[in-house]
Amino acid sequence: MEIRKVGMVGLGTMGAGIAQLCIQSGFETVGREMTPEFAERGHAQISRFLARNVEKGRMTAEERDTALGRLTLTTELEDLAGCDIVIEAIVEQLGPKRDLFAALDGILDADAILATNTSALSVTEIAAATKRPGRVVGLHFFNPAPVLPLVEVVRGQLTDEAVAQQVYAFAKAIGKDPIVCHDTPGFVVNRVLIPVLNDAVRVLDEARVTPEDLDKGCRYGLGWPLGPCALIDLIGVDVQVHASEALYEGFREPRMAAPSRLVNMVNAGLLGRKSGEGFFRYDEQGNRVD
Ligand SMILES: NC(=O)c1ccc[n+]([C@@H]2O[C@H](COP(=O)([O-])OP(=O)(O)OC[C@H]3O[C@@H](n4cnc5c(N)ncnc54)[C@H](O)[C@@H]3O)[C@@H](O)[C@H]2O)c1
Known part of the structure; x- marks a missing residue:
């Protein structure tokens, strides 16, 4: 399975930054927020960051427009069907994250990957809410995500080796410099x-x-x-x-x-x-x- 289409759940501080990295790197991305207003706020953050990149000569106005054209916004979880990987950056609480992963498990193709940006929760416990724990992984970005190069690829207790490797390659494809670790409190850096x-x-x-x-x-x-x-x-x-x-x-x-x-x-x-x-x-x- 090749990663072509990305789903981003939560377009707050981290989610908007991660979505920006994905569209900048050529991935079609569906951003899901709870309300159209929150989705618009995420879109505005991404536009602002990309505009700054244009001002600083890091990208052309045309490249910015192409990147923004890869982003679609929705409030419906069902619109993430067809994504090859869905990255979650919602509130840092186990209950809502487990509920979200259980719902996504029923929506996504069987071989799609679920990634969580949690800082402190157990990837293994989040994965246990799904019937595909082998295809669940931690993908821990640092703030601000578009700027800081590090990403921790966190293997849950049951994460498949091939999935960890694929997510590692994906992190590189969106311009990050990843490290791999196992699911222990705080992962590596924290x-x-x-x-x-x-x-x-x-x-x-x-x-x-x-x-x-x-x-x-x-x-x-x-x-x-x-x-x-x-x-x-x-x-x-x-x-x-x-x-x-x-x-x-x-x-x-x-x-x-x-x-x-x-x-x-x-x-x-x-x-x-x-x-x-x-x-x-x-x-x-x-x-x-x-
Ligand atoms: N801010 C950081 O420095 C940082 C760094 C690394 C990881 N993280 C992790 O990233 C995640 C998001 O953090 P953030 O700082 O971007 O938070 P945030 O509050 O800026 O954004 C969270 C977004 O998720 C949405 N949301 C909240 N509850 C939801 C739910 N139940 N279902 C669907 N959507 C929901 C909100 O509308 C909001 O836009 C957390 O797990 C956090 O621990 C944060």
Whole structure:
């Protein structure tokens, strides 16, 4: 089976970016959202990103129009019938993802592949909602998907070897630089990153270092492009806490549990860049103001 037509469920932050990669790379893509308004919002995000590519000389206006011509929008799941792979980027909750995969299982051809962009849920548990767990795989992009080269191809407990290889080749075909791993909490990158960021937050209190100096230490001493406090602000303090909880549930290692300092910040509404304040303060455009 060759992948020619892609289905994208959810055209939010991640889904719009992934759909953009697919149409830019020559794949007919059907984008499904819950309402026409959400679909239009996703389309607008894609158009904006592609317009920027034209401005920067990365593509011509004609190439942009051809790419946009490959995208169709729908609110009906049934319109995904005939897709060779469907990628899911809906809300990060097991129930809705399992419901979606069970429904898609009944709509798609028997050899179609189902991929989930989940960050922290078990690919194996999502796959178990279908009668084709061998054809279910994790395809974990990083934000912003059109920009960051990495994709984790995550093999669930029952994922067929051939499917993992095909999805790896597909990730390359849409311009990514994939790595392959098995389905464990946090996969590879978040498994390493989340506890390290939690360690950094604990060091703030232990060493009584300021967020500015901790970030400076990691940037100049470790060569990090961004210090841990600025990075948590960028990721979202709530997202870091949520990811920590998922990892802690999986491994029960104390350093994976969210530091109380972060939990307190979430309770106070200090979520980082998106709320205007986290460890640092930001203006409306997300630029640091202190
Ligand atoms: N944002 C990130 O940095 C990031 C990075 C990697 C992976 N992810 C994962 O990607 C997925 C989507 O994240 P996002 O940031 O794009 O979210 P988002 O909220 O921006 O978009 C989710 C979209 O899914 C739709 N949706 C929500 N519930 C649905 C349902 N039950 N059925 C169908 N559609 C539904 C919404 O209309 C929305 O447009 C999540 O699983 C998340 O963990 C996010």
